[in-house]
Amino acid sequence: MNKVQPNASMEELAALLDPFLKTIGIISNGELKERVIDKIFHPILENNKTVQEESSDDEEKMAKAEHRHRYIDGG
Secondary structure, X not given: OOOOOOOOOHHHHHHHHHHHHHHHHHOOOHHHHHHXXXXXXXXXXXXXXXXXXXXXXXXXHHHHHXXXXXXXXXX
């Protein structure tokens, strides 16, 4: 994405990710969902971060939230 549009707006990113979000919503296979997230969402969002550095507190909160989502809430 950075090679094509390095300064993409949030609206452009949302338009790009919209079909994948809809697809994830109807996929029942958890492994396939993870694959789409790992191969589509992570690279695009990592390359287009608006904040360069995250504090360790933010990272810790995200890790706890992800753990809760995956193991407690059944996500």
